[in-house]
Amino acid sequence: MRYMYCYDISNAKRLRTIAKVLKQKGIRIQRSFFICDFDYVKAIELLNEIKDIMNVHKDSIFMYGTCDACQSKVSSIGDGAFQVLEDFRII
Template sequence: MKSNYIVCYDITNEKRLRQVFKTLKGIGTHIQYSVFFCKLTWQELTGLKEKLEGIIDGNEDDIRIYPLPSNSKCVVLGQGDRIPEGVEMFL
């Protein structure tokens, strides 16, 4: 069963930043500058964590993966036009 996750990152090196972005773009929805929404199984999440750990420098970079409830709703203010499938909007 797939679950919803928000993945946020702060990468200090341009090359590693591009690699992290490319990795996440292949599996999630890019919703803000350093934020992705991902729908993943436990195995996919484990694989993603392993890939990202292989890219980053743990002393300089920071990646956070936050689980979301399956019935997630979001509020978008401003120019937020990328709403992930399965996430409802508060109106």
């Protein structure tokens, strides 16, 4: 399943750290918006990893799951294009 993570982080150091974690796990769509393909358990593990970095009183992160039917309804306007994650294998 595809999960979308978007965040609002008030501290530059925490912001860079969280962006780095998300960049390792998925694709950056916009500055604070990433998509990742995981099963639910991995998606929650990533959310918990980010929770350990962020300040829960000053920062926020949202995780949205999207089903196949929802993904086919995505529209975009402007320069950015919605990224399609393709299955791959490491050999």
